[in-house]
Amino acid sequence: MSLPTPPALGGPLGDALAGAEPAATQQLQQLAAPAADAAGKAADLQSQAAAAPDTAAGPAEAATANAAKDLGNEFSSATPTGAPAVPCACGDCIKSAVDPALPAIPGTPALPAMPDMPAMPAMPAMPAMPATPAVPAMPATPALPAMPAMPAMPAMPAMPAMPAMPATPAMPATPATPAMDGLPALPALPPLPALPAMPAMPAMPSMPAMPAMPAMPATPALPATPAMPAMPAMPAMPAMPAMPATPAAPAMPAVPAL
Amino acid sequence: MKSVTGRAGVVETSMNQISSEQWARMGRDSFDARLIAIIRRNHPEQAAKMDFAALVGAFRRQATKAQHHGLTDEHSAATYVYTAWLMGEEFDTRIPAVAQILADRRMKAREKAKALSNFSRLVFRTLSGGAAAKEAPRSAA
Numbered sequence: 213m214s215l216p217t218p219p220a221l222g223g224p225l226g227d228a229l230a231g232a233e234p235a236a237t238q239q240l241q242q243l244a245a246p247a248a249d250a251a252g253k254a255a256d257l258q259s260q261a262a263a264a265p266d267t268a269a270g271p272a273e274a275a276t277a278n279a280a281k282d283l284g285n286e287f288s289s290a291t292p293t294g295a296p297a298v299p300c301a302c303g304d305c306i307k308s309a310v311d312p313a314l315p316a317i318p319g320t321p322a323l324p325a326m327p328d329m330p331a332m333p334a335m336p337a338m339p340a341m342p343a344t345p346a347v348p349a350m351p352a353t354p355a356l357p358a359m360p361a362m363p364a365m366p367a368m369p370a371m372p373a374m375p376a377m378p379a380t381p382a383m384p385a386t387p388a389t390p391a392m393d394g395l396p397a398l399p400a401l402p403p404l405p406a407l408p409a410m411p412a413m414p415a416m417p418s419m420p421a422m423p424a425m426p427a428m429p430a431t432p433a434l435p436a437t438p439a440m441p442a443m444p445a446m447p448a449m450p451a452m453p454a455m456p457a458t459p460a461a462p463a464m465p466a467v468p469a470l
Numbered sequence: 471m472k473s474v475t476g477r478a479g480v481v482e483t484s485m486n487q488i489s490s491e492q493w494a495r496m497g498r499d500s501f502d503a504r505l506i507a508i509i510r511r512n513h514p515e516q517a518a519k520m521d522f523a524a525l526v527g528a529f530r531r532q533a534t535k536a537q538h539h540g541l542t543d544e545h546s547a548a549t550y551v552y553t554a555w556l557m558g559e560e561f562d563t564r565i566p567a568v569a570q571i572l573a574d575r576r577m578k579a580r581e582k583a584k585a586l587s588n589f590s591r592l593v594f595r596t597l598s599g600g601a602a603a604k605e606a607p608r609s610a611a
Contacts, residue, residue, distance in 0.1 A: 220520075220524065220525050220528045220559070221528055221532075221554050221555050221557075221558050221559045222522075222554075222555075222556070222557055222558025222559065222561070223516050223519075223555075224513060224555070224556045224594075225556055225557050225558060225593070227516070228557075228593075228594055228597040228598070229597060230595075232596075232597040232599065233599055235598050236596050236599060237597075239596050240593060240597065242597055243567070243589070243592055243593060243596060244565045244566060244567050244568075245566060245567060246566040246567050246569070246570040247567070249570075249572070249574070250570045250571045250573070250574030250576075250577055251574070251576070251577060251581075253567050253570055253571055253585070254571055254577065254581060254582075254584070254585040256582070257567075257585050257589050257592065258585070258588055260588070260592055261588040261591055261592060264539075264591075264592070265593060268595070268598075268599025269594075269595045269598035269599070270594065270597075270599070271598075272594040272597070272598060273591055273594040273595045275512040275594075276512075276556065276590050276591050276594050278512050279509070279511075279512040279513070279552060280587045280590075280591070282508040282511065282512065283508060283548050283549055283552060283587075284545065285502045285547060286507075286508065286548075287501075287504065287544045287545035287547075287548040287549075287569050288543065288544055289543045289544075289545040289546065289579075289580055290543065290544055291543060291544045291545075292542060292543060292544065293501065293533060293536070293537065293541075293542060293543065293544045293547040294494060294497040294498055294501065294533075294544075311544050313487040326540075331601055332489055353503070354530050375606075
């Protein structure tokens with residue numbers, strides 16, 4: 213540990229070192245040495261201080277011990293540094309003074325930033341809505357009878373192929389034939405046009421049988437719907453003026469209680 | 471508190487108002503005044519040679535350093551400033567044991583203040599050359 217020489221602070225240690233024996237200075241080096249950890253060093257200092265006799269070894273130690281007691285009596289461990297302090301009503305400690313001119317203000321939570329709000333267009337007036345007439349009751353729907361089952365359809369046999377038919381020449385008109393010997397008269401027959409040849413028809417395969425369709429149950433009747441009462445007319449809504457755009461608001465930090 | 475109304479009440483209320491700066495100054499002045507009184511009472515010879523008006527600035531710097539070391543309540547801060555007055559301006563870095571304790575983030579402010587108080591007393595006991603000082607202090611753990 214080097215000798216402190218600042219004029220404002222460290223005077224007591226400088227005075228004590230000036231009059232100390234060399235052995236004491238050497239012992240001081242051990243006292244100032246760090247330990248394995250801070251808590252261990254603090255515990256070591258506490259045990260050494262507790263083991264020391266109550267009688268001070270000199271005036272400097274006595275002054276330091278008394279000053280430590282005074283610090284405990286006149287400075288609060290519950291008051292933040294820099295706040296005015298006053299004696300507590302209990303008489304054994306001091307507390308932070310309360311400014312009588314300023315009422316306590318509760319803390320305010322942080323507020324998030326607000327985005328830009330676009331302008332809102334004016335809303336036109338809404339016309340009055342006429343009254344809605346009553347809806348008459350709906351009659352009940354009768355039940356539908358059940359549908360009978362459909363029988364199965366038998367299979368259709370295959371149809372053989374039909375050969376091609378040659379063209380038939382046109383037939384001239386046939387004159388009427390008078391009745392002869394008990395045979396009725398035959399009317400005249402008009403000429404028959406020629407018939408074109410018919411191409412051969414391929415064989416048709418057989419059609420499988422169709423299964424029977426089950427019967428459909430009857431549909432129950434639907435009850436009648438009651439009549440709806442008439443709705444009164446709605447009055448007209450006045451027009452709403454346009455709202456100007458609102459600029460974005462920055463986030464507000466939380467304010468602690470005062 | 472009696473109620474005040476009318477013009478007289480407005481005047482009385484305005485006279486009772488103090489600013490935040492005034493309030494903070496009251497706190498600083500109160501801290502300095504109490505600490506100087508303790509030094510004068512317990513170290514009258516050194517105090518007689520000191521210019522306390524010039525010392526206030528050094529006290530403010532040490533109080534700020536105390537805050538940085540986590541000594542935020544006024545008793546711990548006052549113990550720190552008093553130790554600085556005893557040991558010197560840079561005692562928090564010059565003395566390894568003190569630097570170790572102040573830098574520890576797990577120790578509470580009152581534990582650090584108690585360690586500073588114990589250290590100061592043991593230093594002056596050792597240097598006083600009394601019977602206890604002739605015994606070698608226990609080495610650090």
